[in-house]
Amino acid sequence: MSGQRGNRGEDDRGESGRSGRRGMERLGDLLPDAARQLGLEDELELAAAMTAWQRIVAERIPPAVGACRIVALSQGVATVEVDEPIVAQELRLRSPELVAALRSAVPSPVRQLRITARHV
DSSP: OTTOTTSSSGGGBOTTSOBSSOOOOOHHHHHHHHHHHHTOHHHHHHHHHHHHHHHHHHHHOGGGTTSEEEEEEETTEEEEEESSHHHHHHHHHTHHHHHHHHHHHSSSOOOEEEEEEOOO
16 A cells, blocks of 8 residues: 555655645735735735725724725725715714724725715
8 A cells, every 4th residue: 555645655755755745824824925926916905905994994983884895995095985975974084093993904005095975
């Protein structure tokens, strides 16, 4: 049985006796490099900002959960789409606080929120 793949025989090891397999790595640690290689870095940053935004809103403005979402992230501006004018007003009033929280939660430098109304 020696020499078959899957066994702990000589075929799983190189001549130096070390395993040819790489150690385990976290998927989250691999994604940025993979996204960059595939040209998807902007999409990955947007997804991270969307996730962070949902958490920030849930923590700081619970009534706005589900009524606002980040739809774009470009040149330091996070575009947030809202469903109701009252939510837009609250986000504008708390914009400095929300930008600071978002800036600390995502790698891209967010410096401004752009609030837009959802067209139904």
